[in-house]
Amino acid sequence: MTTRAESGDDQGEPGLDAIMSERRRLINLAYRLLGSLADAEDVVQETYTRWYAMSAQEQRAIASPGGWLVTVASRICLNLLGSARARRETYVGEWIPEPLPEPTDWTTGRSAAERSDPADRVTLDESVTMAFLVVLDAMTPAERVAFVLHDVFGYRFGEVAEIVGRTPAACRQLASSARRRLRTARTPAGPNAGQAGIVRRFRTAWEAKDIDALIGLLDPAAVATADGGGLAATHLHPIVGGERIAHAYAEIARLWDGRTAFRECTVNGLPGLVARQDGAVVTVFAFEIAGDRIRSIWAVRNPEKLRPWRIG
Numbered sequence: 609m610t611t612r613a614e615s616g617d618d619q620g621e622p623g624l625d626a627i628m629s630e631r632r633r634l635i636n637l638a639y640r641l642l643g644s645l646a647d648a649e650d651v652v653q654e655t656y657t658r659w660y661a662m663s664a665q666e667q668r669a670i671a672s673p674g675g676w677l678v679t680v681a682s683r684i685c686l687n688l689l690g691s692a693r694a695r696r697e698t699y700v701g702e703w704i705p706e707p708l709p710e711p712t713d714w715t716t717g718r719s720a721a722e723r724s725d726p727a728d729r730v731t732l733d734e735s736v737t738m739a740f741l742v743v744l745d746a747m748t749p750a751e752r753v754a755f756v757l758h759d760v761f762g763y764r765f766g767e768v769a770e771i772v773g774r775t776p777a778a779c780r781q782l783a784s785s786a787r788r789r790l791r792t793a794r795t796p797a798g799p800n801a802g803q804a805g806i807v808r809r810f811r812t813a814w815e816a817k818d819i820d821a822l823i824g825l826l827d828p829a830a831v832a833t834a835d836g837g838g839l840a841a842t843h844l845h846p847i848v849g850g851e852r853i854a855h856a857y858a859e860i861a862r863l864w865d866g867r868t869a870f871r872e873c874t875v876n877g878l879p880g881l882v883a884r885q886d887g888a889v890v891t892v893f894a895f896e897i898a899g900d901r902i903r904s905i906w907a908v909r910n911p912e913k914l915r916p917w918r919i920g
C-alpha cells in the first residue's frame with residue numbers, strides 16, 4: 609500500500625529515522641479512528657512492535673514501509689473499534705472522545721524538550737473537532753476507517769479495500785454513507801474569534817449564575833453531555849434544551865463556587881473551557897456553536913481522559 613506522503617525512503621533497507629518519521633502520521637490516524645490519544649499511542653506502539661518483530665530480510669522485502677505501518681495500524685484500529693462497542697455497554701454514563709489541548713500544551717508523559725517534537729503532536733483541524741469526532745463515533749467501524757483513510761488522509765479506495773477487507777466499490781459506499789452522516793450533523797462554523805467571544809460570554813454568565821444570560825447564549829434545542837466514566841461525579845444522561853442546561857449549569861456553579869477556576873483555551877482546535885480545582889484540571893468543556901448560539905456542550909470529567917491536560 610502506498611501513501612500520499614511517501615518520501616522516497618523506501619529504497620533499500622529502511623533506516624530507523626525513516627521508520628520513526630511515520631509516527632506522527634500514525635498517531636494522527638489512530639486518534640481520529642479511536643477518539644482516544646492513549647489508545648492511539650498503544651496502537652502505534654503495537655504497530656512498531658510488529659515491524660521490529662520481523663527479520664531484516666522481511667523488512668527489506670516491503671516496498672513501502674510507511675504504507676505497511678499505516679495498513680497495520682489501521683487494521684489494529686478496526687479490530688479495536690469492534691471490541692469498543694462491547695466495552696461501551698458497561699461504560700458508566702456517556703462516552704465522549706478524549707479532548708486535546710493546543711499542540712504546545714499537551715504532553716504524552718515525556719520531557720519538555722521531547723514534547724516540542726512536531727512528531728509528537730496531533731494535527732488540529734476540522735477532523736479533530738469534538739463535533740466531528742462525536743459523529744465519527746456513531747459510524748460503524750468500517751465506515752469510520754474507510755472515511756478517515758479516504759477523505760481525511762487521501763488514500764485511494766483500492767488501498768482502503770486492502771485494509772477493511774472489502775471491495776473498492778464497497779469502500780466507496782462506506783465513505784459516502786459516512787459523508788451523509790456528517791452532512792446531517794454538521795452546522796456552519798463561524799469565525800473562531802466570534803466563537804471565542806460566545807464561549808467567553810458563556811463563562812461570564814455561568815460564573816455569575818445568570819440563568820437568563822445562559823439561556824440567551826444556548827440554542828433552545830441545545831444538548832449538554834458529560835463523561836465521568838464512573839470516576840468523577842457528573843450527570844449520567846444528556847441534558848436536552850437550553851433552559852434546562854442553564855438551570856443545571858447554574859446549580860453546578862453554586863456547587864463549585866469559590867473552589868473552581870475557569871480558563872478559556874483551545875479544545876480540539878476550537879474555543880473551549882478548562883475547570884481547575886486546587887490547581888488540577890478536573891473538567892474540559894468543548895462547544896459546538898451554530899450562528900451565535902451554543903448547540904452542544906461536551907464536558908469531559910473522566911480523569912483518565914484528562915492526562916494530556918495535566919500540569920507540568
